[in-house]
Amino acid sequence: MADQTSAAPASLQVYRYTAGADRVEAVIGTLEPELPQEDLVAHASEALERETFMCYAVSQPDDFVADELCFVPQGDTCDILSIRTNGWERHHGDHRRSLVEILNNLAAAVACGKLRILDPDQLASDVELGRTVVDFEMADTAELQRAREAVDDVLKQAGLDDINRQRTILCISEAVTNMLLHGGGHGRMTVRRLGDRLRFIVADQGPGLSFLNWIEPPSKGGQASMGYGYKIILDYLDAVALHTGPDGTTLLLDRLIN
Amino acid sequence: MLRTSIAQGPAPTVYLAGEMDLDCADSLREAVTEAARGAQMVALDFAGVEFIDSSGTGIFVRLALDLKSQGTPLVARNLSPAVRGVFDMLRVRELVGDEVFPD
Numbered sequence: 237m238a239d240q241t242s243a244a245p246a247s248l249q250v251y252r253y254t255a256g257a258d259r260v261e262a263v264i265g266t267l268e269p270e271l272p273q274e275d276l277v278a279h280a281s282e283a284l285e286r287e288t289f290m291c292y293a294v295s296q297p298d299d300f301v302a303d304e305l306c307f308v309p310q311g312d313t314c315d316i317l318s319i320r321t322n323g324w325e326r327h328h329g330d331h332r333r334s335l336v337e338i339l340n341n342l343a344a345a346v347a348c349g350k351l352r353i354l355d356p357d358q359l360a361s362d363v364e365l366g367r368t369v370v371d372f373e374m375a376d377t378a379e380l381q382r383a384r385e386a387v388d389d390v391l392k393q394a395g396l397d398d399i400n401r402q403r404t405i406l407c408i409s410e411a412v413t414n415m416l417l418h419g420g421g422h423g424r425m426t427v428r429r430l431g432d433r434l435r436f437i438v439a440d441q442g443p444g445l446s447f448l449n450w451i452e453p454p455s456k457g458g459q460a461s462m463g464y465g466y467k468i469i470l471d472y473l474d475a476v477a478l479h480t481g482p483d484g485t486t487l488l489l490d491r492l493i494n
Numbered sequence: 495m496l497r498t499s500i501a502q503g504p505a506p507t508v509y510l511a512g513e514m515d516l517d518c519a520d521s522l523r524e525a526v527t528e529a530a531r532g533a534q535m536v537a538l539d540f541a542g543v544e545f546i547d548s549s550g551t552g553i554f555v556r557l558a559l560d561l562k563s564q565g566t567p568l569v570a571r572n573l574s575p576a577v578r579g580v581f582d583m584l585r586v587r588e589l590v591g592d593e594v595f596p597d
Contacts, residue, residue: 377515377516377517378495378517380513380515380516380517381495381513381515381517384513384545402576405545406545406547406580409515409545409547410547410548410549413515413516413547413548413549416516417516464548464583464584465547465548465549467583468547468548468580468583471583
């Protein structure tokens with residue numbers, strides 16, 4: 237197990253099992269060589285067979301590099317969310333406990349179909365759907381307001397009601413802020429219109445979400461990092477998809493407009 | 495962009511106007527630090543805040559906790575429904591204490 241992971245307050249990894257395969261693959265994070273593949277495959281197969289979400293508290297956390305494992309069947313694949321808390325839940329105050337809550341929120345969002353974890357092939361096809369209506373690069377927090385104004389214009393043109401417009405603007409602000417903070421300092425926001433929805437694509441070429449950097453405040457300005465952007469995004473938007481890896485992070489944020 | 499103005503006195507008020515996001519950290523901290531100098535308490539008036547996200551909220555939380563530890567309590571007034579909604583969602587009251595919201 238990597239030192240970085242063991243020193244982190246909490247972490248999330250996502251694996252994927254495809255029916256008939258003899259092993260799982262990593263979709264977020266890395267696959268530790270010592271991970272008991274056979275056990276993961278057996279549980280994933282069972283979840284697929286029963287078409288049921290299954291969640292376990294892990295009795296041998298060191299073997300699985302996880303304290304909690306969730307198996308989420310989706311057609312012929314099963315996503316496996318692996319959450320490691322490293323004991324922080326027991327030893328620290330509310331602020332740190334909240335990270336574990338956030339990871340559990342993410343797991344629940346995948347389980348109920350609100351959040352899709354995309355592999356590189358899925359990402360490549362999904363970002364091409366529809367037609368582009370807004371597209372610009374961002375490299376500075378001073379541009380956040382401009383991004384919100386651009387989103388506001390698109391939402392007004394689409395005829396969205398005030399509450400959903402405000403909520404959508406908030407979500408996009410959260411996503412582009414995360415991109416600037418954790419995605420290498422710059423990235424791209426694209427808005428695409430497809431069928432019944434607007435899709436906001438927020439993409440960077442940073443180091444990928446480690447899910448480790450949410451708990452300590454970023455050094456800039458010494459402000460507290462609430463780490464709650466994802467909670468807001470998952471609560472308020474209609475559908476969310478995420479790809480993250482060493483080539484960067486992309487969020488697809490959908491708002492239904494009809 | 496966040497604009498600030500200060501009504502001085504033993505219990506000064508910092509009036510906020512505009513948008514509170516990651517970009518407002520420096521201007522907000524500077525205004526509150528200036529207002530808090532020699533003050534018994536500081537009030538933040540949110541009436542002019544048109545937008546706030548979790549980063550803006552985090553900056554407010556950190557300021558409130560910092561001032562509390564320095565013995566200069568901070569109170570927040572005139573929250574719009576939009577600001578209140580974000581604060582409720584992020585459970586700000588639990589983080590900073592009920593006394594910050596006398597209204």
